[in-house]
Amino acid sequence: MKHIRVYTFLVLTTLLTGLGLQSPSAHAALEIVITEGIDSARPVAVVPFEWRGNGEAPYDFTEVIAADLRRSGRFNPIAVDDMPGQPTSDGDVDYSAWARSGVEAILVGHVESQGIGRYRVSYELIDVLRGQITGGGSQSLQNGELVHSQDHIIESRSSVVNDGQFRQYAHRISDVVYEALTGERGAFMTRIAYVIVEPDSDLPYQLVVADYDGHNERTLLRSPQPLMSPSWSPDGSKLAYVSFENRRSEIYIQDIYSTERRQVTSFPAINGNPVFSPDGKRLAMVLSKDGQPDIYVLDLETDRLTRVTEHWRIDTEPSWVPDGSGLVFTSERGGRAQVYHVDVRSRNVRRLTFEGESNLGASVTPDGRHLIMVNRTNGRYHIAKQDFPSGRNFQVLTETQLDESPSLAPNGSMIIYSTKYRNRQVLALVSTDGRFRARIPSREGEVKAPAWSPFI
Amino acid sequence: MQINKLVKALVFALPVLALAACSSTEDTTADSEAERRATQERTQQEEQRGVETGSADRQMTPEEERRERMDELRQENTIHFEFDDSNISSEYAEVLDAHAEYLLNNPNVNVVVEGHTDERGTPEYNIALGERRANAVVNHLQNQGVLSSQLSTVSYGEEKPVVRRSNEEAWAQNRRAVLVY
Numbered sequence: 001m002k003h004i005r006v007y008t009f010l011v012l013t014t015l016l017t018g019l020g021l022q023s024p025s026a027h028a029a030l031e032i033v034i035t036e037g038i039d040s041a042r043p044v045a046v047v048p049f050e051w052r053g054n055g056e057a058p059y060d061f062t063e064v065i066a067a068d069l070r071r072s073g074r075f076n077p078i079a080v081d082d083m084p085g086q087p088t089s090d091g092d093v094d095y096s097a098w099a100r101s102g103v104e105a106i107l108v109g110h111v112e113s114q115g116i117g118r119y120r121v122s123y124e125l126i127d128v129l130r131g132q133i134t135g136g137g138s139q140s141l142q143n144g145e146l147v148h149s150q151d152h153i154i155e156s157r158s159s160v161v162n163d164g165q166f167r168q169y170a171h172r173i174s175d176v177v178y179e180a181l182t183g184e185r186g187a188f189m190t191r192i193a194y195v196i197v198e199p200d201s202d203l204p205y206q207l208v209v210a211d212y213d214g215h216n217e218r219t220l221l222r223s224p225q226p227l228m229s230p231s232w233s234p235d236g237s238k239l240a241y242v243s244f245e246n247r248r249s250e251i252y253i254q255d256i257y258s259t260e261r262r263q264v265t266s267f268p269a270i271n272g273n274p275v276f277s278p279d280g281k282r283l284a285m286v287l288s289k290d291g292q293p294d295i296y297v298l299d300l301e302t303d304r305l306t307r308v309t310e311h312w313r314i315d316t317e318p319s320w321v322p323d324g325s326g327l328v329f330t331s332e333r334g335g336r337a338q339v340y341h342v343d344v345r346s347r348n349v350r351r352l353t354f355e356g357e358s359n360l361g362a363s364v365t366p367d368g369r370h371l372i373m374v375n376r377t378n379g380r381y382h383i384a385k386q387d388f389p390s391g392r393n394f395q396v397l398t399e400t401q402l403d404e405s406p407s408l409a410p411n412g413s414m415i416i417y418s419t420k421y422r423n424r425q426v427l428a429l430v431s432t433d434g435r436f437r438a439r440i441p442s443r444e445g446e447v448k449a450p451a452w453s454p455f456i
Numbered sequence: 457m458q459i460n461k462l463v464k465a466l467v468f469a470l471p472v473l474a475l476a477a478c479s480s481t482e483d484t485t486a487d488s489e490a491e492r493r494a495t496q497e498r499t500q501q502e503e504q505r506g507v508e509t510g511s512a513d514r515q516m517t518p519e520e521e522r523r524e525r526m527d528e529l530r531q532e533n534t535i536h537f538e539f540d541d542s543n544i545s546s547e548y549a550e551v552l553d554a555h556a557e558y559l560l561n562n563p564n565v566n567v568v569v570e571g572h573t574d575e576r577g578t579p580e581y582n583i584a585l586g587e588r589r590a591n592a593v594v595n596h597l598q599n600q601g602v603l604s605s606q607l608s609t610v611s612y613g614e615e616k617p618v619v620r621r622s623n624e625e626a627w628a629q630n631r632r633a634v635l636v637y
Binding site: 226228229248249268269270288330361376381404405420423425448 | 583
């Protein structure tokens with residue numbers, strides 16, 4: 001009877017605080033504090049967009065864009081005061097002055113009204129050095145004809161956006177700039193799911209999603225008992241997670257928009273660590289119903305459950321390789337916990353890690369070239385990286401304390417993880433090359449189990 | 457001295473009690489009424505004669521003593537573990553034996569054994585480690601003959617620490633199995 005009541009309350013909470021409602025939770029909003037890596041980042045300028053209308057500008061796009069680029073670890077947007085001018089389109093740019101400022105690219109733009117609540121946002125991304133060489137326009141002979149080109153303009157776009165979409169559109173511009181300058185897709189329009197624990201609250205455990213930068217935080221579920229292991233469906237619309245609401249571990253899948261949730265497993269003993277396959281049709285998980293924790297795969301269409309590993313010692317922490325043909329997982333079969341790979345069809349198992357005392361919680365980068373994991377050396381837990389599958393070029397990426405739960409951005413550029421800072425569990429970021437590091441303090445509570453969404 | 461007084465009291469009180477018993481009926485209320493009156497009379501007599509009664513401590517049988525100690529041990533429901541380890545240290549053997557005996561004598565009682573870890577290591581690995589600790593306790597109880605139908609486990613890993621701090625003392629308190637009835 002008690003369980004039923006708790007369950008009803010949980011559902012109610014999810015309905016009331018679902019993403020659709022404008023009820024941002026007041027507590028833990030995250031903020032990103034960059035601790036390392038700005039020196040090695042490429043200088044760029046995000047020039048304030050000109051508002052071509054009356055009164056105050058409706059939105060500060062450039063603040064969001066500059067923050068995005070800085071947090072990517074790749075770029076160091078210079079301060080507005082250090083800019084040699086504030087051009088709003090290619091024609092206004094004093095190329096020699098900008099070339100002297102040392103930035104390699106500038107973003108300029110303007111905003112115009114297009115009726116009530118609608119605005120046209122236009123922007124150009126300009127290669128400053130190329131602009132200086134060609135004087136803002138070059139001429140070349142093509143098929144015997146003189147052609148005027150503007151190859152210093154890397155991107156030039158214009159869109160009409162509603163006032164409710166400003167922040168999202170700013171992230172979209174960041175994606176365009178990032179991809180144009182790095183050749184890699186930007187991950188600024190992504191989300192992060194995580195668990196907040198407020199020990200003194202009646203419902204201490206909360207499953208939360210927010211934009212990757214901590215904005216728009218929404219509580220999907222509050223519970224009196226622990227919530228663990230959120231994992232995104234590949235389309236970014238659902239989360240699988242573990243809930244102890246019935247005083248036992250059970251796996252649920254919840255739609256993040258409709259708040260609809262369903263119980264997927266409730267076997268005796270451990271029901272843990274659900275992970276969607278890259279095609280979204282299967283769910284890897286840890287079950288110990290047959291004696292000890294082993295890796296299983298549940299076909300979500302047929303409900304057929306397949307046991308993938310079978311060993312008398314602990315097997316846990318499954319994570320799909322990008323093509324879905326296999327899983328990396330943690331096993332104690334060799335004594336201490338190490339990372340292994342299992343081919344889902346043949347069930348062949350191969351050990352991948354050998355550095356330090358143990359390695360846990362591994363995942364393969366989206367390009368399939370690196371393994372990211374938690375390494376324990378001399379009793380210290382740090383996030384580390386090595387080549388996949390060879391195991392060469394082992395590198396420890398972090399210097400924080402008790403690091404765990406690393407989750408990769410969908411473009412593979414950044415890792416979000418959980419760590420301990422001043423006796424509290426907080427999230428932190430490190431770039432996959434290890435050069436950029438940031439802390440993400442929350443105002444209250446402990447924050448853990450981060451999961452970076454796929455591209456949305 | 458005490459014994460003398462006791463003997464004297466008995467000498468005077470017993471005939472009165474015997475009379476009261478004779479006059480009792482099948483009716484229990486009348487019976488207790490008679491007892492009440494007897495006590496009253498006895499007190500009056502004692503007061504008149506200036507005596508007081510005392511009683512000896514009844515000796516507990518060895519069986520009763522053992523049971524009391526078992527009840528005490530059973531108040532202890534937490535077993536602590538070494539880092540990354542699920543062996544039950546010998547100091548907890550007696551505590552677990554007390555729980556085993558209670559469960560054997562009360563086959564309708566069920567217990568949930570919770571497994572917990574400290575915060576070091578990853579949450580998922582700690583769920584597995586917590587389960588191993590809970591299972592170590594379950595195995596110990598089963599070896600004493602407790603029915604497996606009375607026993608279940610749940611591992612909370614590092615999710616429910618007793619002490620939310622990051623030092624050796626806090627970690628030692630958090631590495632535990634708890635018997636929850």
